[in-house]
Amino acid sequence: MNKAVENVAVALDGIKDGVTIMLGGFGLCGIPENSIGELVKKGTKELTCISNNAGVDGFGLGLLLETKQIKKMISSYVGENDEFERQMLSGELEVDLIPQGSLAERCRAGGAGIPAFYTPAGFGTEIAEGKEVRIYNGKPHILEEALTADFAIVKAWKGDTAGNLVYKAAARNFNPLMAMAGKITIAEVEELVPAGSLDPNQIHTPGIFVQRIFQGKAFEKRIEQRTVRKRD
Amino acid sequence: MALDKIGIAKRIAQELRNGWYVNLGIGIPTLVANYIPEGIEVEFQSENGVLGMGPFPFEGEEDADLINAGKQTITTLPGASFFDSADSFAMIRGQHVQLTVLGAMEVSQNGDIANWKIPGKMVKGMGGAMDLVASADNIIVAMMHSNKAGESKLLKNCALPLTGVGCVKKVVTELAVLEIIDGAFHLIERAPGVSVEEIVGKTEGLLIVPEFVPEMQL
Numbered sequence: 001m002n003k004a005v006e007n008v009a010v011a012l013d014g015i016k017d018g019v020t021i022m023l024g025g026f027g028l029c030g031i032p033e034n035s036i037g038e039l040v041k042k043g044t045k046e047l048t049c050i051s052n053n054a055g056v057d058g059f060g061l062g063l064l065l066e067t068k069q070i071k072k073m074i075s076s077y078v079g080e081n082d083e084f085e086r087q088m089l090s091g092e093l094e095v096d097l098i099p100q101g102s103l104a105e106r107c108r109a110g111g112a113g114i115p116a117f118y119t120p121a122g123f124g125t126e127i128a129e130g131k132e133v134r135i136y137n138g139k140p141h142i143l144e145e146a147l148t149a150d151f152a153i154v155k156a157w158k159g160d161t162a163g164n165l166v167y168k169a170a171a172r173n174f175n176p177l178m179a180m181a182g183k184i185t186i187a188e189v190e191e192l193v194p195a196g197s198l199d200p201n202q203i204h205t206p207g208i209f210v211q212r213i214f215q216g217k218a219f220e221k222r223i224e225q226r227t228v229r230k231r232d
Numbered sequence: 233m234a235l236d237k238i239g240i241a242k243r244i245a246q247e248l249r250n251g252w253y254v255n256l257g258i259g260i261p262t263l264v265a266n267y268i269p270e271g272i273e274v275e276f277q278s279e280n281g282v283l284g285m286g287p288f289p290f291e292g293e294e295d296a297d298l299i300n301a302g303k304q305t306i307t308t309l310p311g312a313s314f315f316d317s318a319d320s321f322a323m324i325r326g327q328h329v330q331l332t333v334l335g336a337m338e339v340s341q342n343g344d345i346a347n348w349k350i351p352g353k354m355v356k357g358m359g360g361a362m363d364l365v366a367s368a369d370n371i372i373v374a375m376m377h378s379n380k381a382g383e384s385k386l387l388k389n390c391a392l393p394l395t396g397v398g399c400v401k402k403v404v405t406e407l408a409v410l411e412i413i414d415g416a417f418h419l420i421e422r423a424p425g426v427s428v429e430e431i432v433g434k435t436e437g438l439l440i441v442p443e444f445v446p447e448m449q450l
Contacts, residue, residue, distance in 0.1 A: 101321030
């Protein structure tokens with residue numbers, strides 16, 4: 001099955017105002033930067049974005065915040081963005097904060113056909129308010145529901161025309177989980193190769209989870225915190 | 233004399249045991265990796281999907297795809313592995329990680345921890361902290377004994393929104409090592425030259441002081 005599309009514009013076809021989009025990445029690592037750029041260009045508004053972080057000013061999801069295309073963010077940590085802070089405090093932006101492990105598992109569950117699960121994370125805190133509590137092994141757990149999205153946009157290192165994906169290093173993070181949870185999953189890859197070129201033993205995301213795949217034109221791959229050590 | 237941040241990290245490093253997988257939070261906890269006792273082999277987990285974290289890269293060798301949970305560029309050591317965020321928190325929730333070290337704004341005498349939100353200030357989010365504290369068997373908090381206003385951070389009850397309840401087992405501050413047992417702080421060790429009176433004076437929560445309180449051996 002050939003899922004390759006020629007460019008980002010074709011890949012993002014059908015994304016309309018008001019849809020829910022999952023975007024892979026942790027910080028600026030493993031984010032679908034070509035697709036985010038295209039969403040800015042398209043001007044699609046009223047988006048609900050599910051992403052662990054919200055980018056920084058001027059890069060990643062920060063770009064979609066600047067243009068006020070995001071109505072609601074569902075994230076675990078959003079600390080690195082002044083525009084985000086301004087919109088959140090002014091009430092322009094709705095924000096739902098979720099513990100990181102619960103966010104990951106909720107995406108995984110959404111893709112795996114599990115409607116909800118119990119987790120100890122957040123019990124006794126304000127995020128447990130209104131959630132069902134059950135005791136397992138003598139310990140209280142709260143019920144968390146699965147997440148799905150109209151579109152999931154993920155970023156991989158390599159992909160083939162059948163939609164199989166391979167991620168690099170820590171750029172994997174939320175990408176495989178969101179790929180499972182999108183009704184339409186769009187994969188943006190650094191290198192797109194013909195089906196059969198990737199070793200089936202090394203595939204991280206099987207092509208069944210991916211509907212469209214394209215090779216990104218350029219990747220800036222900005223580093224958020226450049227930390228180095230001196231050579232002796 | 234009260235310890236500095238490095239002293240706190242050195243004292244916590246003494247808690248490491250051979251063969252442990254360890255998750256270190258941002259700030260003082262990160263420094264613990266620099267003081268692993270001789271003869272002890274541990275592997276550091278970063279919840280964004282890395283096991284076997286190494287030191288920062290040499291200048292010019294940074295890789296945008298290889299960062300830790302603090303979004304800092306890192307390297308890996310032989311035996312390292314990468315995985316997705318669900319697997320990462322399976323390691324944490326499933327108690328495959330033996331020790332979690334993290335910072336806190338407040339800890340209460342029954343082991344509650346608050347470290348993610350100050351009402352009225354910008355909320356940055358809890359990240360992985362709620363998952364970490366709810367699941368880990370062995371949680372050590374690394375923090376200063378008092379906040380910038382000079383108020384005790386070791387309290388009867390946390391005033392700030394909680395990150396987790398009844399989960400902290402041990403606290404290491406610039407003044408003392410304390411264990412939390414049955415709803416009270418127990419003074420285990422004091423920093424070199426720090427008096428028991430000073431620790432008592434700076435601890436708001438219930439503090440049990442044994443007859444003899446040894447000094448930390450750093």
